[in-house]
Amino acid sequence: MNELNPRTVVAAPSGKTAIPLDAVILTVRTVEFALVIISGMIASSVLMPPTVESGPVYSRIVFVAAVAFAVLAETVGSYDIEAQFSLRQAWQRVATAWVTTTLFLVTLGFLLKASDQVSREWAFGWFMTGGALLLSSRLAMTIWVRRLKRQGIFNQRVAIFGAGPQGARLANYILTTDKLTITLVGFYDDRLDGRVPTSHHGIPVHGNLTALMAAIRGGGIDQVIVALPWSAEARLQAVVGRLALTPVRIRLAPDLASFVFARRPVVLLGDMPVMTLFERPISGVDAWVKAAEDRVLAVLSLAVLGLPMLLIALAIRLDSPGPVFFRQAREGFNNRPFRVYKFRTMYHNRAQDTEIVQASRRDSRVTRVGALLRRTSLDELPQLMNVLGGDMSVVGPRPHAASTRAGGRLFSDVLSSYAARHKVKPGITGWAQVCGWRGQTDTEEKLIKRFEHDLYYIENWSIWFDFYVLCRTVVAVILPRNAF
Template sequence: MSDITIDPTAVASSGAALAPKPPAGGVDTLSAAAINAARALSPRKVSPVLLGALARLADFGSLAALGAAILWLYVAGTDDVGLRYFAALALVPLATVILVGSFGGYSFGAYRRPVVQVGRTAGLWAAVFGCFTLVLFFLKMGEDFSRIWLATWFASGFLILTANRVGFTRLVHGWIRAGILERRAVLVGGGPEGVELLRALTAEKDNDIRICGIFDDRDETRVPAARLGYPLLGRIDELVEFGRQADIDLLIVALPLTAERRLVELLRTLWVLPVDIRLSAQSNQLRFRPRSYSFIGAVPFLDVFDRPIADWDAVVKRTFDIVIASLALVALSPLLLAAMAAVKLESSGPVFFRQRRYGFNNEVIEVLKLRSMYHERADLEARKAVTRGDPRVTRVGRIIRKFSIDELPQLINVLRGDLSLVGPRPHAVGHNELWKEVVDGYFARHRVKPGLTGWAQVHGWRGEVDSEEKIRHRVEHDLYYIENWSVFLDLYILLLTPLKLIAAENAY
């Protein structure tokens, strides 16, 4: 049978009648049990990203140190230790770490299969060393390196990489048992399928999934899974708000695949959250190709949605933001200072304007802008959109809004971590409440951090929003960006943004 693939945009638009309205928002929509559970989930000190970084550092450091020790013992007294040796001590371990990482050797699941990983890592180490010796041969540099050093480093490298895998496997298992390293999950559906799944997960040794509770539309007396000791936190339509309040990683839907209509309802409701969503395949009789599943031990799941820009992608994007925003803030500081002086000279009031907008996972953030309106006419909640010839906007304000100079202070928001350089533009709080009624799946924009510029803006969808069509196009472009993100896409958008600002005609 073929693989299952689900298009998020198709889920968001497949029949408005099926989708229950998202809750109005706020902690008061949750039960007391759900509020207490959300507050109990404190931030974690150890994450899979940190684990992967430590493992990479351990492999690189131990291989380099091992090579240096052998070099000192066997070569230093008998041969000239030149730059070539130090280059090899850096490049060979680095190439090994990159290759092991490309084959998933530093993923969280790798430490659940240590025997497989030991063999795979040994093969990759051999491949790197083989390529290194071939390069030496073709460059006629073989005589420049000690053969004893090369052979000893190669053989002992197997031992150190194996020791690292065994050590990290034990460390991970210990952290899982202590609850330090875990995936926090919520079970959606507490019927017989949920009971079977919970029992299967409990039977798995070193299971890293912690079920924080159950959401089901039935009362506790009619939810079999609740009798296993897991709290019933509320109804399914309250789960979106719980996902915004609680630090969770995973939603597991435990319904039979035959309940197609109900599954579509749930997915259309839940996909707006920035979490992984899995369908439990434990009790399903249908069987798909092995690559369709992810496993926890022997427990199968069907992967439906993955959290976008997660793990190392998030680290890369954050690093990109900090570096580019810092350089941009320095380079554009003369323009920013001149604009600040012009704003202050033209009208009284503060230079900066702070506005509440929705950020990642629907959290309210405060973004900085240069004030473009008369202070006494400022609209903090953006209840009325700025239109052409708006009397509230100053003369300087029209210029800085035209070329988005008023947005430059948001580089500070980027450095603080509230915004990204590229992403869906953050909308004012009042606009969100309006537009979520217009566009189904609107809140899926908040699965990533909002940005200074975005895919929608470089395609002309910026400025005044005076029709349903405009907001629909914005959301479509935002969702495309989220599903297709890459560093190169961010760079392309940043390079295109100044050109689009010059040609813009719909920013007032």
């Protein structure tokens, strides 16, 4: 039902001049192409000495970069409809395209052995100037497009044929979905003998199919959505047959039962439309990027934290007898069991491997060194080895033991969909943890909040989101809450 179609020229309500959305997107493309060139000119005029005679070289580089950025921005979805209304998505995609353009130029210069002909000061200045201009421009354009949308400039005038429960649900969906550019002008139905109400959600039922045809002929409707039960095949064909004679778009609403999955995307399987109920998260190229991110961060972290980890191991051995590391069974990606590594924080003869009881404040099982490690989350550092082994990610939902309880009930009993956390690899740190939902889950509400944050992370993953969580993690370690 998403009407944000860049090829649709619509009439705006209240006599306002309609602006086709594709014209707005073309404007955004043109402005950003020009900004790449302008930023190169600014960098040249400010950072290059006036005696430099290699102006044509820099001009060619800037032009190639502008073309590369235009192609990459299109590829990563910078000009998709949702990126025109969501500043977060817009900035993320524009930044990705600009960084990728820079890496492309660096690689091209290396392969052509031409990098020594370019001033590094100019290149860095251009990168910063171009990025600043692109992000500032997209901010202004997003504000402008949102304002036009609020004014109804892009709205199609839509009539719903069928004022029964199916039409009512369709209207409710349209009215409660902000991303749609639709103005509902009313319902139409042939059953005006009391079988259907006179209005739904404040939208009136204007008349029968003949009245709808007259409204279309009068130029007051741009699109009709037929909301009749699919089982009423003969009636459905008769209505569509008459509407097909009019010059407006005709669409068929989902059957009544299909509204359960109304927000799921429809794709073509050959020539047959099918509904995508669930996508595999972090798949394809994203999975490769996530895996590379995990390995690089794990290796760098072990290189930096190797000595502190040795000192922690020594402190553990001096503080209490027993092994340095604690291994425990956890459930990972696709509910596969694995052994998680942690620094031992409890007395070795009191730690539990089954029927886990979460640590509580002033827990007698926790050692003196263990208490410090838990408050600072340093006991999680050995999980970097789990990351290198492929069982975990640096960022993701925290792994829990299968027997862990919330409010006396198993996690899986509290939430029937709890296993949805296992659609991705568990992480050393996660969105729920940096938002304060860490530590003991002594109530079901705490578990639900943690679960909601984990699902949000899974559905909105990006490499930038991961780095944001890592930055928040540093703050959480410095100012710990709810960890004991």
